[in-house]
Amino acid sequence: MQRYLIALGSNKRHHRHGAPAGVLAAALDALAAQGIAVLAAAPVLQSAPLGPSRRRYANGAALIESELDPEELLALLKSTERLFGRRSGGQRWASRVLDLDIVLWSGGAWSSPDLTVPHKSFRQRGFVLRPARALAPLWRDPITGLSLNHLHARLTQPRRLRR
Structure with a gap:
């Protein structure tokens, strides 16, 4: 069995699951229904959007x-996003019903044309690190060797500002 830390995000209502926080809860239920063992989920937090979207995000981690190996899990996550109405293509960082990373x-580390683990940008994103460290504060980034707490x-x- 492999363990994964995944980030969840939503900033768009879903016709059945409601507001973005409800979308994240429903996404975890959908993953569990597909045979993924959800061991723990972090509390959902609100964050400002990156890029052109104006809607605040609900962010979480599980x-x-x-x-599944990382490529197989990625395929399952992408199919789950599609079940929630996400379409491929379009404007980068636009509003979305569901984002799973x-x-x-x-x-440890994984690299292929479609996937890089650890996620390339997670070290610079508080909206990923805050919920992630709530679940696994001592999990170490295999690239830097630093724990999620430390990152x-x-x-x-x-x-301090330089003079």
Whole structure:
């Protein structure tokens, strides 16, 4: 069995699941229905959007377990996004009903044309690190060797201004 830390995001209502926080809960239920063991889910937080979207995001993280390798899990996550109405293509960082990303994997690093684990940008994104460290504060980034606690502290600590 492999463990994964996945990031969840939504900033668009769904006709059946309602507001973005409800979309995230429904997405975890959908993953469980597809055989993914959801071990823990972080509390949902609100964050400002990146890019052109004006809607605030509901963000969360989940610790999951599966026999799938990272490429197989990515395919399942993308099919789940499509079930919730996400379409491929379109404007980058536009509003979306559901976004599911693999952040970390118990197997360490993975690289292929379609997937890079750890996620390329997670170290610079508080909306990923905050919920992720709530679940697995001591999980280490295989690239930097730093824990999620340490990465979050680096991102959020006040810095002195240079003269």
